[in-house]
Amino acid sequence: DIQMTQSPSSLSASVGDRVTITCRASQGISFWLAWYQQKPEKAPKSLIYAASNLQNGVPSRFSGSGSGTDFTLTISSLQPEDFATYYCQQYNSYPPTFGQGTKVEIK
Protein backbone atom coordinates (compact mmCIF):
# COMPACT_ATOMS: atom_id res chain seq x y z
CA ASP A 1 0.00 0.00 0.00
CA ILE A 2 1.09 3.58 -0.62
CA GLN A 3 1.52 5.46 2.64
CA MET A 4 0.42 9.09 2.79
CA THR A 5 2.02 11.34 5.39
CA GLN A 6 0.66 14.79 6.15
CA SER A 7 2.39 17.57 8.00
CA PRO A 8 1.79 19.20 10.30
CA SER A 9 -0.74 17.12 12.22
CA SER A 10 -2.27 20.32 13.51
CA LEU A 11 -1.73 24.03 13.26
CA SER A 12 -3.08 27.20 14.80
CA ALA A 13 -3.74 30.15 12.55
CA SER A 14 -5.64 33.40 12.47
CA VAL A 15 -8.26 34.61 10.06
CA GLY A 16 -6.48 36.06 7.04
CA ASP A 17 -3.37 33.91 7.42
CA ARG A 18 -1.88 31.94 4.57
CA VAL A 19 -1.86 28.25 5.45
CA THR A 20 0.06 25.44 3.78
CA ILE A 21 -0.40 21.73 4.42
CA THR A 22 1.96 19.12 3.00
CA CYS A 23 1.23 15.58 1.91
CA ARG A 24 3.97 13.10 0.99
CA ALA A 25 3.46 9.75 -0.72
CA SER A 26 5.70 6.77 -0.01
CA GLN A 27 6.10 6.28 -3.76
CA GLY A 28 5.36 8.29 -6.87
CA ILE A 29 1.68 8.83 -7.61
CA SER A 30 1.98 11.24 -10.55
CA PHE A 31 -0.72 13.83 -9.85
CA TRP A 32 -3.39 11.38 -8.65
CA LEU A 33 -4.07 13.14 -5.38
CA ALA A 34 -7.24 14.52 -3.82
CA TRP A 35 -7.81 16.82 -0.86
CA TYR A 36 -10.85 16.81 1.45
CA GLN A 37 -12.15 19.10 4.17
CA GLN A 38 -13.98 17.62 7.14
CA LYS A 39 -15.82 19.52 9.84
CA PRO A 40 -16.79 17.89 13.14
CA GLU A 41 -19.55 15.32 12.86
CA LYS A 42 -19.77 15.84 9.10
CA ALA A 43 -18.77 13.84 6.05
CA PRO A 44 -15.62 14.85 4.18
CA LYS A 45 -16.07 17.33 1.38
CA SER A 46 -14.08 17.01 -1.83
CA LEU A 47 -11.97 20.13 -2.44
CA ILE A 48 -9.31 19.30 -5.02
CA TYR A 49 -8.59 16.42 -7.39
CA ALA A 50 -5.70 15.62 -9.70
CA ALA A 51 -3.48 17.57 -7.32
CA SER A 52 -4.55 21.02 -8.45
CA ASN A 53 -8.10 20.98 -9.84
CA LEU A 54 -10.74 22.67 -7.71
CA GLN A 55 -14.10 21.03 -7.37
CA ASN A 56 -17.05 23.14 -8.50
CA GLY A 57 -18.05 25.63 -5.85
CA VAL A 58 -14.79 25.51 -3.88
CA PRO A 59 -13.50 29.02 -3.17
CA SER A 60 -10.48 30.14 -5.13
CA ARG A 61 -8.52 30.79 -1.93
CA PHE A 62 -7.91 27.03 -1.94
CA SER A 63 -5.20 25.73 -4.24
CA GLY A 64 -3.23 22.55 -4.66
CA SER A 65 0.10 21.75 -6.22
CA GLY A 66 2.67 19.03 -6.58
CA SER A 67 3.36 15.80 -8.42
CA GLY A 68 5.24 12.60 -7.84
CA THR A 69 5.57 12.28 -4.08
CA ASP A 70 5.19 15.80 -2.67
CA PHE A 71 2.00 17.83 -2.61
CA THR A 72 0.67 20.93 -0.92
CA LEU A 73 -2.72 22.39 -0.11
CA THR A 74 -2.69 26.15 0.36
CA ILE A 75 -5.37 28.41 1.76
CA SER A 76 -4.38 31.90 0.71
CA SER A 77 -6.42 33.81 3.28
CA LEU A 78 -7.96 31.69 6.03
CA GLN A 79 -11.64 32.32 6.67
CA PRO A 80 -13.68 31.37 9.75
CA GLU A 81 -15.44 28.58 7.86
CA ASP A 82 -12.08 27.00 6.92
CA PHE A 83 -11.33 25.76 10.42
CA ALA A 84 -11.55 22.01 9.92
CA THR A 85 -9.48 18.89 9.38
CA TYR A 86 -7.95 18.33 5.95
CA TYR A 87 -7.08 14.96 4.42
CA CYS A 88 -5.14 13.97 1.33
CA GLN A 89 -5.88 10.76 -0.57
CA GLN A 90 -3.93 9.04 -3.32
CA TYR A 91 -5.76 7.31 -6.13
CA ASN A 92 -2.82 6.23 -8.23
CA SER A 93 -3.36 2.61 -7.30
CA TYR A 94 -5.54 0.40 -5.16
CA PRO A 95 -6.06 0.51 -2.29
CA PRO A 96 -6.73 4.24 -2.12
CA THR A 97 -5.10 5.58 1.02
CA PHE A 98 -5.58 8.70 3.12
CA GLY A 99 -3.22 10.83 5.11
CA GLN A 100 -3.69 11.04 8.85
CA GLY A 101 -5.22 14.49 8.64
CA THR A 102 -4.23 18.06 9.51
CA LYS A 103 -6.41 19.93 11.96
CA VAL A 104 -6.55 23.69 11.38
CA GLU A 105 -7.48 25.47 14.59
CA ILE A 106 -8.15 29.05 15.54
CA LYS A 107 -5.22 30.87 17.11
Place this chain on the structure above:
Amino acid sequence: QITLKESGPTLVKPTQTLTLTCTFSGFSLSTSGVGVGWIRQPPGKALEWLAVIYGDDDKRYSPSLKSRLTITKDTSRNQVVLTMTNMDPVDSATYFCAHPYSGNAFFFDYWGQGTLVTVSS
Protein backbone atom coordinates in the same frame (compact mmCIF):
# COMPACT_ATOMS: atom_id res chain seq x y z
CA GLN B 1 -28.05 15.66 -8.01
CA ILE B 2 -26.18 12.79 -6.40
CA THR B 3 -27.12 11.76 -2.88
CA LEU B 4 -26.15 8.78 -0.74
CA LYS B 5 -27.39 7.62 2.64
CA GLU B 6 -26.16 4.84 4.89
CA SER B 7 -28.38 2.68 7.05
CA GLY B 8 -27.81 -0.19 9.43
CA PRO B 9 -27.45 -1.07 13.09
CA THR B 10 -25.88 1.36 15.52
CA LEU B 11 -24.78 -1.39 17.90
CA VAL B 12 -23.38 -4.84 17.16
CA LYS B 13 -21.87 -7.42 19.45
CA PRO B 14 -18.34 -8.77 19.08
CA THR B 15 -18.11 -11.67 16.59
CA GLN B 16 -21.36 -10.63 14.90
CA THR B 17 -21.68 -9.69 11.25
CA LEU B 18 -22.35 -6.06 10.34
CA THR B 19 -24.60 -5.33 7.37
CA LEU B 20 -24.75 -1.78 6.06
CA THR B 21 -26.85 -0.48 3.19
CA CYS B 22 -26.12 2.54 1.04
CA THR B 23 -29.15 3.92 -0.79
CA PHE B 24 -28.28 6.38 -3.50
CA SER B 25 -29.85 8.55 -6.17
CA GLY B 26 -28.71 10.67 -9.08
CA PHE B 27 -26.76 7.96 -10.89
CA SER B 28 -27.12 4.38 -12.02
CA LEU B 29 -24.95 1.46 -11.02
CA SER B 30 -25.75 -0.31 -14.25
CA THR B 31 -23.03 1.69 -16.04
CA SER B 32 -19.41 0.59 -16.23
CA GLY B 33 -17.11 3.04 -14.47
CA VAL B 34 -19.83 4.18 -12.06
CA GLY B 35 -19.42 2.91 -8.53
CA VAL B 36 -20.08 3.16 -4.81
CA GLY B 37 -17.42 2.83 -2.15
CA TRP B 38 -17.23 2.49 1.62
CA ILE B 39 -14.89 4.35 3.93
CA ARG B 40 -14.80 4.29 7.72
CA GLN B 41 -13.47 6.59 10.43
CA PRO B 42 -12.94 5.53 14.06
CA PRO B 43 -13.72 8.32 16.53
CA GLY B 44 -11.00 10.95 16.39
CA LYS B 45 -9.01 9.05 13.80
CA ALA B 46 -8.30 9.13 10.08
CA LEU B 47 -10.29 7.85 7.14
CA GLU B 48 -9.82 4.26 5.99
CA TRP B 49 -11.03 2.97 2.64
CA LEU B 50 -12.81 -0.40 2.78
CA ALA B 51 -14.28 -1.43 -0.56
CA VAL B 52 -15.79 -0.30 -3.86
CA ILE B 53 -18.10 -1.85 -6.44
CA TYR B 54 -18.65 -0.71 -10.01
CA GLY B 55 -21.45 -1.09 -12.52
CA ASP B 56 -19.69 -3.93 -14.34
CA ASP B 57 -19.57 -5.73 -10.96
CA ASP B 58 -15.85 -5.09 -10.56
CA LYS B 59 -15.15 -5.21 -6.82
CA ARG B 60 -12.09 -4.07 -4.90
CA TYR B 61 -11.35 -4.59 -1.21
CA SER B 62 -8.93 -3.31 1.36
CA PRO B 63 -6.20 -5.98 1.50
CA SER B 64 -6.10 -5.88 5.30
CA LEU B 65 -9.86 -6.51 5.59
CA LYS B 66 -10.55 -8.49 2.44
CA SER B 67 -11.28 -11.76 4.24
CA ARG B 68 -14.04 -10.09 6.27
CA LEU B 69 -15.73 -7.89 3.66
CA THR B 70 -18.32 -8.50 0.98
CA ILE B 71 -19.79 -5.77 -1.21
CA THR B 72 -22.82 -6.30 -3.43
CA LYS B 73 -25.17 -4.14 -5.44
CA ASP B 74 -28.88 -4.12 -6.21
CA THR B 75 -29.15 -2.00 -9.32
CA SER B 76 -32.93 -2.01 -9.42
CA ARG B 77 -33.17 -0.65 -5.89
CA ASN B 78 -30.19 1.72 -6.16
CA GLN B 79 -28.54 0.11 -3.19
CA VAL B 80 -25.12 -1.20 -2.25
CA VAL B 81 -24.64 -3.52 0.71
CA LEU B 82 -21.43 -4.00 2.69
CA THR B 83 -21.07 -6.89 5.09
CA MET B 84 -18.23 -7.21 7.58
CA THR B 85 -17.87 -10.42 9.53
CA ASN B 86 -16.43 -11.10 12.97
CA MET B 87 -16.84 -7.59 14.29
CA ASP B 88 -14.51 -6.39 17.04
CA PRO B 89 -14.55 -3.28 19.25
CA VAL B 90 -11.74 -1.82 17.11
CA ASP B 91 -14.22 -1.78 14.21
CA SER B 92 -16.29 0.86 16.01
CA ALA B 93 -16.40 3.78 13.60
CA THR B 94 -18.51 6.02 11.45
CA TYR B 95 -19.07 4.22 8.16
CA PHE B 96 -19.51 6.35 5.04
CA CYS B 97 -20.60 5.37 1.57
CA ALA B 98 -19.37 7.58 -1.23
CA HIS B 99 -19.41 8.00 -5.00
CA PRO B 100 -16.06 7.63 -6.77
CA TYR B 101 -15.54 10.16 -9.52
CA SER B 102 -14.94 7.36 -12.01
CA GLY B 103 -13.46 3.91 -12.31
CA ASN B 104 -10.08 5.36 -13.21
CA ALA B 105 -10.23 8.27 -10.78
CA PHE B 106 -11.26 6.71 -7.49
CA PHE B 107 -11.43 9.77 -5.31
CA PHE B 108 -14.83 10.45 -3.79
CA ASP B 109 -16.81 13.47 -4.92
CA TYR B 110 -20.06 12.77 -3.07
CA TRP B 111 -20.44 11.30 0.40
CA GLY B 112 -23.27 10.09 2.58
CA GLN B 113 -23.72 11.56 6.04
CA GLY B 114 -22.23 8.49 7.69
CA THR B 115 -23.57 6.06 10.25
CA LEU B 116 -21.92 5.41 13.61
CA VAL B 117 -21.47 1.76 14.47
CA THR B 118 -20.42 0.73 17.97
CA VAL B 119 -19.15 -2.77 18.66
CA SER B 120 -19.77 -3.74 22.27
CA SER B 121 -21.18 -6.59 24.27
